Amino acid sequence: MARVAIVGAGIVGAVLAHRLAREGRHEITLIDAAMSAGQGVSGRSFGWLTQIAGRRAPSPEAAAVRAEGRAGYDVLNDALDGKLFVSGEGAIAWQESESETAAMIAERRALGIEVEALDAADIARLAPHLDEVPPLAAHAPRDIFLRPGLAAARLAQDAGEHGASLLYGHSVLGIETANGRVTGLRTAETVLPAEVVVLATGTGIARLLPGGVTAPEIGSSPSALITLYAEGPAPTLALSGPGLEIRKDRRADHFLVAATWRPESERELDALAAEKMAVAQRWFPDLRNWRIASAGIAARPMPRTASGCLAEPAGGIEGLYLACGHPGVALAPVIAERIAGLLD
Ligand SMILES: Cc1cc2nc3c(=O)[nH]c(=O)nc-3n(C[C@H](O)[C@H](O)[C@H](O)COP(=O)(O)OP(=O)(O)OC[C@H]3O[C@@H](n4cnc5c(N)ncnc54)[C@H](O)[C@@H]3O)c2cc1C
Numbered sequence: 001m002a003r004v005a006i007v008g009a010g011i012v013g014a015v016l017a018h019r020l021a022r023e024g025r026h027e028i029t030l031i032d033a034a035m036s037a038g039q040g041v042s043g044r045s046f047g048w049l050t051q052i053a054g055r056r057a058p059s060p061e062a063a064a065v066r067a068e069g070r071a072g073y074d075v076l077n078d079a080l081d082g083k084l085f086v087s088g089e090g091a092i093a094w095q096e097s098e099s100e101t102a103a104m105i106a107e108r109r110a111l112g113i114e115v116e117a118l119d120a121a122d123i124a125r126l127a128p129h130l131d132e133v134p135p136l137a138a139h140a141p142r143d144i145f146l147r148p149g150l151a152a153a154r155l156a157q158d159a160g161e162h163g164a165s166l167l168y169g170h171s172v173l174g175i176e177t178a179n180g181r182v183t184g185l186r187t188a189e190t191v192l193p194a195e196v197v198v199l200a201t202g203t204g205i206a207r208l209l210p211g212g213v214t215a216p217e218i219g220s221s222p223s224a225l226i227t228l229y230a231e232g233p234a235p236t237l238a239l240s241g242p243g244l245e246i247r248k249d250r251r252a253d254h255f256l257v258a259a260t261w262r263p264e265s266e267r268e269l270d271a272l273a274a275e276k277m278a279v280a281q282r283w284f285p286d287l288r289n290w291r292i293a294s295a296g297i298a299a300r301p302m303p304r305t306a307s308g309c310l311a312e313p314a315g316g317i318e319g320l321y322l323a324c325g326h327p328g329v330a331l332a333p334v335i336a337e338r339i340a341g342l343l344d
Pocket residue numbers: 007008009010011012013031032033034037038039040041042043044045046047048049148170171172173200201202203204208222223224225258259297298299300301323324325326327328329330331
């Protein structure tokens with residue numbers, strides 16, 4: 001039985017800890033600098049498992065792993081007695097023009113993605129209270145949403161209930177090695193012995209790599225999560241159209257909006273949030289008392305691999321593995337499965 005230390009209790013590390021702890025073949029420690037699981041980027045994520053959002057279709061490799069990830073969440077949800085998803089009501093997306101939306105639907109279908117074409121009457125039925133109804137939209141009935149921070153916390157807790165040690169509030173400072181093998185982790189207080197270390201620290205992976213270790217580049221892409229408040233009836237499924245990606249939050253009268261943040265635009269976060277709220281007000285004119293409840297930015301880790309999945313040994317040190325993905329929530333079950341396979 002190997003001692004396996006997983007560094008990072010975001011959605012990626014938590015799914016892996018849950019997977020390995022339930023398997024029971026290794027002694028698992030999940031360690032995070034924060035005081036609980038799901039406090040990193042996962043705690044500030046939109047949490048949409050989709051293949052229809054975005055102007056460009058995913059590559060065939062990316063589409064295949066995202067489909068695998070979506071299936072993986074059904075297994076995770078069953079293991080957690082159905083408590084993982086916030087909502088599974090599907091989503092609709094459309095582009096600027098009808099022809100662009102038609103092309104989007106055709107591209108997704110060619111990749112084997114389950115997507116239905118909706119006309120204006122269907123859209124009005126599925127998304128009542130939406131004022132600017134487009135003539136055509138893509139509908140993904142199996143799209144689901146998570147609160148990834150909450151999901152990470154639940155999965156980590158489940159790993160603990162299946163024997164994993166959960167160490168919060170411990171920042172890992174480095175990897176201990178001897179003769180080209182991992183021997184443990186160094187924190188400010190102690191050295192934790194381990195034969196296997198999995199780095200699931202998102203954009204922080206590069207900082208923890210021992211000198212001379214080769215690893216694929218992991219970029220970082222800032223994205224904003226904005227919470228809007230408004231009173232009144234609104235659709236419960238996610239909507240993605242020109243200028244806005246929005247879904248109802250589980251809290252009454254709250255809506256989550258995700259927006260790519262481009263620092264070079266020199267636009268203040270407040271201005272971006274106000275711009276998104278203006279689009280939302282146009283889409284839902286019946287809602288009242290609009291206000292921006294919160295806005296924050298987090299850097300999404302972006303492994304430069306064909307599928308967006310990084311689940312592999314770090315070159316040069318035996319026992320050291322890297323676990324990361326983009327989109328990280330969608331790919332977490334795939335990454336966990338691959339790392340588990342490598343430990344066999
Ligand atoms: C606004 C926004 C919207 C998004 N929307 C989606 C979406 O709809 N769908 C989707 O799939 N993805 C989405 N993403 C991306 C997704 O949230 C991330 O890819 C994912 O959460 C990354 O998870 P992770 O576990 O790799 O990293 P994190 O959640 O950041 O976890 C890493 C953990 O490592 C810990 N850590 C770091 N360094 C150390 C250290 N030295 N010692 C100990 N602990 C350490 C941190 O405390 C943290 O808890 C979105 C992201 C943002 C910001």
